[in-house]
Amino acid sequence: METSNDKLERRLYSHDLAPLPKEMDLIFKTMPDSVVRPQYTQDVIQIVRKAISTNKPIVPRGSGTWGLGGSVPVKGGIVVDMTAMNKIISIDDQNLIVTAQPGITWKALADALDAKGYFLPCYPSSSPAATLGGWIGTGGTGIGAYKYGSAGDIVRDLEVVLPTGKVIHTGDKYVPQNGGGPNLNWLFVGSEGTLGIVTEVTMTILPKPEEFRPVSYSFADLKMLTPALKRLARSGVAPMHIMFSDKAHFDYLRAIGKHAPEVGALVTCALTGTKASVDMEEKALDEIMAGAGAKKEPKELADHEWAERNYEFRLREMGVGAIPGEILIPINRFDAVLDGTRKIIQQLKLKAPMIGTVADQNTVMLMPYYLTDEHKLVASTAAMGFAKRLGDLAFENGGRPVGLGIFFAGNLAKYRGKEGAGLIRDIKKVIDPYEIMNPGKMVETGTRYGISIPAFLMNFGMHMMGSVKRILPRDKIGEKEIAKLKK
Numbered sequence: 001m002e003t004s005n006d007k008l009e010r011r012l013y014s015h016d017l018a019p020l021p022k023e024m025d026l027i028f029k030t031m032p033d034s035v036v037r038p039q040y041t042q043d044v045i046q047i048v049r050k051a052i053s054t055n056k057p058i059v060p061r062g063s064g065t066w067g068l069g070g071s072v073p074v075k076g077g078i079v080v081d082m083t084a085m086n087k088i089i090s091i092d093d094q095n096l097i098v099t100a101q102p103g104i105t106w107k108a109l110a111d112a113l114d115a116k117g118y119f120l121p122c123y124p125s126s127s128p129a130a131t132l133g134g135w136i137g138t139g140g141t142g143i144g145a146y147k148y149g150s151a152g153d154i155v156r157d158l159e160v161v162l163p164t165g166k167v168i169h170t171g172d173k174y175v176p177q178n179g180g181g182p183n184l185n186w187l188f189v190g191s192e193g194t195l196g197i198v199t200e201v202t203m204t205i206l207p208k209p210e211e212f213r214p215v216s217y218s219f220a221d222l223k224m225l226t227p228a229l230k231r232l233a234r235s236g237v238a239p240m241h242i243m244f245s246d247k248a249h250f251d252y253l254r255a256i257g258k259h260a261p262e263v264g265a266l267v268t269c270a271l272t273g274t275k276a277s278v279d280m281e282e283k284a285l286d287e288i289m290a291g292a293g294a295k296k297e298p299k300e301l302a303d304h305e306w307a308e309r310n311y312e313f314r315l316r317e318m319g320v321g322a323i324p325g326e327i328l329i330p331i332n333r334f335d336a337v338l339d340g341t342r343k344i345i346q347q348l349k350l351k352a353p354m355i356g357t358v359a360d361q362n363t364v365m366l367m368p369y370y371l372t373d374e375h376k377l378v379a380s381t382a383a384m385g386f387a388k389r390l391g392d393l394a395f396e397n398g399g400r401p402v403g404l405g406i407f408f409a410g411n412l413a414k415y416r417g418k419e420g421a422g423l424i425r426d427i428k429k430v431i432d433p434y435e436i437m438n439p440g441k442m443v444e445t446g447t448r449y450g451i452s453i454p455a456f457l458m459n460f461g462m463h464m465m466g467s468v469k470r471i472l473p474r475d476k477i478g479e480k481e482i483a484k485l486k487k
Helices: 007-012 022-026 041-054 106-115 132-137 222-233 247-255 275-291 299-307 314-318 331-347 377-382 385-396 409-431 455-471 479-486
Strands: 002-004 034-037 058-061 078-081 088-092 097-100 155-161 167-169 197-204 211-219 241-246 265-273 321-324 327-330 354-360 363-372
Touching: 007 034, 041 058, 041 078, 041 155, 041 197, 058 132, 058 197, 088 106, 097 106, 106 132, 132 197, 211 222, 211 275, 211 299, 222 241, 222 265, 222 275, 222 331, 222 354, 241 247, 247 354, 265 275, 265 299, 327 331, 327 385, 331 354, 331 363, 331 385, 409 455
Parallel strands: 034 078, 058 078
Antiparallel strands: 002 034, 088 097, 097 197, 155 167, 155 197, 211 265, 241 265, 241 354, 321 363, 327 363, 354 363
16 A cells, blocks of 8 residues: 655645646645555555544545546545556456456456457446546446446445445345345445445446447537437437537537537437347438438548547647536427527637537436636636536526536535435435545535535535626637638
C-alpha cells in the first residue's frame, strides 16, 4: 500500500473532470491531507480503521472522469485512489460472469473479455479511463443500456468495505437477487462513494454476438429525430446503443482538424445479434429513419462514428474546458427540451453543442456541453449556472439531471421526495456512524467548516451564476477555429 503526502500530488486530487477555481477553497478544503493507493481489500480495511481512530474523512476515487465533485474532498482527509486495485480475479465461462477489482478500467476489462470471446453488455462512454467502481458508484447509464440495461443491471455482487471497517457481499454471484430480501447491490450502485468502498465487482458477461453492425442516419435538424425515436421505441428493433450529435458538435470537430460529417444532425445505432436478425433490424431501422426524413449514411461513416464513441469531448484539444450537462427526459418531451436548451444557450451567450444517447424505450439522455476558459474565474464559474437551468428544464418536462455530487446534492429531495430523501439520509447515518465516508456529498452540500449549505441557498447561488453570465459579453471561444474552417 502506497501513501503520498507530496503537496503537488495532493493538488492533483483536488479536482475531477471539471477543475474547480482555487477560490473555491474558501468554501471547500479540496486538497486532501494524504493520498493512499491500496492493492488489497485488507489495505482498505486498515485505511478505514485508521480514519475512524483519527476522525479523518475518506474519499474513494477512481480515475476522476466524473464532473460533479463526487471524488473531490470537501473537508480534506484521505483520498483513497483505487486505481492500483486493477486485477481481473476470474472469468467464469460456465456461469458467464467476471470478477474484478474496482480500479481496472472498463476498456481494459472489455479487451480481456474480447480476447476470450465475451463482451460487456454495458459500459461508460469514458471506458478508456473510467474504472469499474467509479462508474458503478455513479449509477451509470452508458453504451449498451438501451438493449442490456445500465450499470446496476449487470452487477451480480459487490464486495464492500463499510465505514465501520466491516466487509460485506451485496448479492449472489450466480443467481438473481429476487426473493432474497432487499437488493443490496442497488443500495451501493449510484451511492457516489458515500456508503462504503467497493473492493470487488462481479458482473454478467455475454458471448460476443455473431454480428455487430453500426449504422448512421443524418437529419437536417436534431428535432427531426423525435418521430423516429418514438416509432423505434415501439417497434421490435432493439439496438445495443443509440447516440446522436448536432451540427455544432461536428463543426467544432472539423475546426480542430478531425474528420466529421457536414450534417444538421447524426444518429448512429449499433445492432447486435445473428446476421439474419441484424439484417432484419437494419431493414426495419431504414424504414423508420426514412419515414422521419433521414438519409442513410455510408458504412464507412457509421464505422468511424462508432470508433469515436468514447471521445465526445475531443474539443478540449482547443486548450479550453469542455463542461457537460446531463439530463434524463421522456422521449415525448424531447422537442420541448431541445427548444428550451437552445433558449438557455442563447440567454447565457454560450457555445454549447448537443450530444446524447437513448437510455431506454422511454428515456433520452441529453448531454449539451459548453466551452469555457477555466483560467477566467468569473466567466467559468458563471457558466456553471447553465447546469442549474438545464436541470430545472428537465424537472419541468418530467425528467431530471444526472448525478448529485457536491453541487447538486440539493436536488436529492426533488429526485426522491422529502420523505425519500430523509430515508436516504437515515440510511447514510446508520451505515456511516462516524460520518467519515465521503462526507458533504449526495445527501448534503458540506463545507470545510462542517456546516452544510442549505439546498435552497445552493440552488439560489447556482441560479445567480447564470444571471451573472447573462450580463457578461458573449463567449467567443472557438470562433476563430470555426472562421478558419469556413475560409
